[in-house]
Amino acid sequence: MLGKIALEEAWAIPENFQVYDVSSLAPKGVIGGDLTANLLDVHGTRLQQMDENGVEMMVLSLSSPGPQGATDPVKAEALASLANKRLEAEVMAHSNPGRFAALASLSMHDPVQAGGELRRCINERKGFVGAIINDFQSAGDDKNTMLFLDRPECDAFWSVAEELDVPVYIHPREATPLVFEQMWKDRPWLAFSALGYAHRVGMHVLGIVTAGVLDRFPGLRIVMGHMGEHIPYDLYRIDHKLNRARFPDMPMAKDKLVRDYFGTQLFITTSGHFSTPALLCAMQELGAKSIMFSIDYPFESIPNGCVWFDEHVPIASRDLVDIGRNNALRVFTRLRGSPHGEVEYGLYNKDWSKRLERR
């Protein structure tokens, strides 16, 4: 379909590579070519491929781990602030701001400071529609301390996100070596996107939900990628086993199931997981309103993701348009207004044949 909006799309500034050098992630040419160059690029190859594949808008964010990888709060906050300033410039540089929007990077050492930075991005900068946090915040001199978002102090941050009406995207990051050494060191190929990413983000998001964060902030919306980091598949079992008689102290609202938050406060995207059986399972468990299209460029190929979505996915056209575009406008409400060019909610290809065209 034309008019797709993609939400988990990475971009970087050279300073970010001091935290984590992605050039080691893949031999050049293996995953989508030259990762470093593709991360730095916005208006070149990226935009050309968006045009060729029916992607109207990309919501950009600093590549992982970003500030979450900086154990020094000062450095983390400086990196977030610098990235947000640069990202504003990139997003607004194009003559049509309807092609790009931005997620704010945030240091999570100090949730109050994070809330302030998010407020600045939304109110004082242009082009921001939400925030992105790359899993846990590394802290401590030995890089072994993990600060999670379900700790009580983070309520100060969640309240700002709720007040500003902007979603928070929980994105994976690499694991700090020492903590996970016993699990991953002998099988490093499982530590990253093949398995470890989903394990860690899945646990983190379920931690946030079961800690009652969504109950305390009923206007808060959380997004996770990769078709939900395993959670949709196990949703029956998760809810079945979060037994209140066994865990009477679990803070989540006693009359709710994890299932109940999807579609209003919890959302997933298709980033990096172009699998029809998984999408059909997610639709049966969560419904089409809980799912949004994304690619995960440049870690994934834009045509691969778009051909899959446009041509292979066996779902009704209404659901296709909701997942490909409309849900993004409902969840990231700021996409619908200035400066994003008043992106139109409800765009629909009247001529079905256009589904088969990517351009």
Next chain:
Amino acid sequence: MLGKIALEEAWAIPENFQVYDVSSLAPKGVIGGDLTANLLDVHGTRLQQMDENGVEMMVLSLSSPGPQGATDPVKAEALASLANKRLEAEVMAHSNPGRFAALASLSMHDPVQAGGELRRCINERKGFVGAIINDFQSAGDDKNTMLFLDRPECDAFWSVAEELDVPVYIHPREATPLVFEQMWKDRPWLAFSALGYAHRVGMHVLGIVTAGVLDRFPGLRIVMGHMGEHIPYDLYRIDHKLNRARFPDMPMAKDKLVRDYFGTQLFITTSGHFSTPALLCAMQELGAKSIMFSIDYPFESIPNGCVWFDEHVPIASRDLVDIGRNNALRVFTRLRGSPHGEVEYGLYNKDWSKRLERR
């Protein structure tokens, strides 16, 4: 359907509770009544519920963590040996051995010793059809050492399992507190069956596969429960991200995908995950030949699992009979012979209406 075979069904001896006291797992009456009593029982309530719900046979195994929870090799081996002796007696006690079979418990401190114990169970004891290992073997004075099954020394064990032609069931266990403390201590409700079990067993099984164990032992068969510990849902992404260019040292056969092992060397069961969307996703990814019915009694209710399978599952009758019975006879080949009463392969309810009857 009548004639169902259930494969991940727990049983215990009082000595096992010295390793891990399950009575703390649930308030009495909450999950299937009195857990301790239901674990100890074989021929009372358990058999009655099997009769009432069309379960012809249960393959029993010592409740988790069993020997894997004993850090002292001598104690672990003694517990395994004792449990196997007692289980043989239980399985053979019933006038019709076609109602029960057994999985051998094994200490995995010493893979050679484990192979010996498995050989004894299969060749000298009656009623054994495979082995069960409860995730990692705890070791070390501080309980913090985890011995995994993808370490090279375990080849000595896998070769015995292959030679004896018996599958190995990888079952979850509780996490040793210290190692996982940073992740689970503030959200203990996620550490067990709701999430942590699947994370740990999923990583363990993928570790075994990517370590090339199934390539070195092409006759070896591995089974995991809970609808595959998240793996079927992410199979596309797992194979996509196990990038050989990025991970040239990963030992798994270079011309295979994880997907390729399912149905011949890798199998899943429905234990504790009575979810139709998950089952349909697993069938689309793995095919019906890779999936076997199980309940996870007494942690799950026998009627809940059986009513779901018999009445709710929207699959063709041939697939239902394969998943409910026939696949178990193909994978656990010893079920087809003595002393299990020559369990008949291919049993089929000619009258479709019997699908709706549980008795």
Next chain:
Amino acid sequence: MLGKIALEEAWAIPENFQVYDVSSLAPKGVIGGDLTANLLDVHGTRLQQMDENGVEMMVLSLSSPGPQGATDPVKAEALASLANKRLEAEVMAHSNPGRFAALASLSMHDPVQAGGELRRCINERKGFVGAIINDFQSAGDDKNTMLFLDRPECDAFWSVAEELDVPVYIHPREATPLVFEQMWKDRPWLAFSALGYAHRVGMHVLGIVTAGVLDRFPGLRIVMGHMGEHIPYDLYRIDHKLNRARFPDMPMAKDKLVRDYFGTQLFITTSGHFSTPALLCAMQELGAKSIMFSIDYPFESIPNGCVWFDEHVPIASRDLVDIGRNNALRVFTRLRGSPHGEVEYGLYNKDWSKRLERR
């Protein structure tokens, strides 16, 4: 779920049996007991079973073929008028009109007269929310003439339905013997609900759509039961084979596919087809917004339909509530107002556990 609305629910008056005696349809006690008594009853067994099974409202209609079975226009119009008068009385008799609503019966000999009768029902009678037409109108002395709804004269009727903003339900009827004799006489068991109903209504509805009726009346809404009379399953093939190069004279809008009308002008119900694979297929082809719950009482059992829908259907709760209730309020817009007690749009069981309760 509680609050279900059921739309294809038959009721009769003794005079209707002069057209077609349903007592021959089934031996007493075979299909839902005594068909004749159950058709005549509204506030007895029917209401009790609605209460027991979470059916808040039934939209009633005269049992098939009704006026469509009367070849004499005068008799057909008199039967329609009589039935509508009696149905108003039944629907309004209950102290809570929120429990019942009505579809108008219409003779289709004269489309102008049909429009007039529909206008009277909607504007002058209470409780009517749409119309029902039982397939073709029998005409001619020999009962062999079939008047279809895609003939040009019917535009006079469709314009009234559009103006009044009420949907028209196309319901099956028995086949006039002579016309179909060659096909059905040697296999009468296929002539009715097993196959012939779907063939005839499917052809009739596709005839209406391809004749351009929905294009000429873009506010018109057509509903068919039985999971869409085969159409969703073959929608790909239907659209693929309605080749405009081969059939340049087909009146349907040249830039549309049959697929494009579903969800706005075409809708299906689950009446008499409680099949999960069919529902999942329909959802993938049409989307949840195109599907509405119905039972087809008393030709089907109320508990059978409700237990299937409430407990077996593996779909997201939002879709369940849309199909079970909300879509009916969107499509039959008059259900939302007086005298139906201002039926509430968007009712939702906050407590998920209520899904499993039928009461």
Next chain:
Amino acid sequence: MLGKIALEEAWAIPENFQVYDVSSLAPKGVIGGDLTANLLDVHGTRLQQMDENGVEMMVLSLSSPGPQGATDPVKAEALASLANKRLEAEVMAHSNPGRFAALASLSMHDPVQAGGELRRCINERKGFVGAIINDFQSAGDDKNTMLFLDRPECDAFWSVAEELDVPVYIHPREATPLVFEQMWKDRPWLAFSALGYAHRVGMHVLGIVTAGVLDRFPGLRIVMGHMGEHIPYDLYRIDHKLNRARFPDMPMAKDKLVRDYFGTQLFITTSGHFSTPALLCAMQELGAKSIMFSIDYPFESIPNGCVWFDEHVPIASRDLVDIGRNNALRVFTRLRGSPHGEVEYGLYNKDWSKRLERR
């Protein structure tokens, strides 16, 4: 996948166009180019496209209606005999007979004669693996008589098909104008492949099944195309409504459902219906063993069908290979032997990446 076998693939001889001139079916260039030329061709464009799209073998048959369109028994039998002779020559002409096989054309005026012709084809001609019958046999001077295959005299034919162990493919044909005039004349676009074909073949096959033919000839196998001519979608409703209390005289075995014959005596193919939701529905209702790949060339495009099957279908590789190849070898058992080059059962692309290659 490589090695696909396609079963409903049309071919013609000029004499066949005297019965029915397909050149009127589509403007040249609209459906797969020049229909007449493509029907006459075997070793040119057809074979080239087979090579390009991973089709190892096509089972050819004379294009519809063939002998079924000839009301004169003598002419019908002569056409069948001539076509079979020519088809043998075509199939054996290629240096590798593993690329083509044949279905025998038969006149069904006289079932005994039909059995004789089938026996000659199988025993005396080379390359035949089954028979094809294009719906009803036209008879009578006025072309209005339809001879169906569920008439008792046909038992003489079915017994030969069973004895020879060859399946019979029931293929659609155009409707004789007079009989169906009331239904189709005002909407001719629905009379053919968009709807009428499925209605007529679906009724015909259900007529055969409910007449008890499959019970009297338990070795007989019937195949229908187009994803089962609507039957899989309505299988629940069909079996539910073939009420034995209402239809005590229906000859089908009293303890069986239509559902029970699929996979052993009833099979469907994907010809002309490349729809993923329909395939998933059929798999859930019938199981993968009941479904076989086919294209319906030249009425459908070879690459369209193959790209859909090879790249879009979200099913397990084992099921893909069963549907794409292995089931054809199980059902059409003569494909496995001479002169078809001993087509190998169980061919499998070990390297999954080959699934994505069509060549």
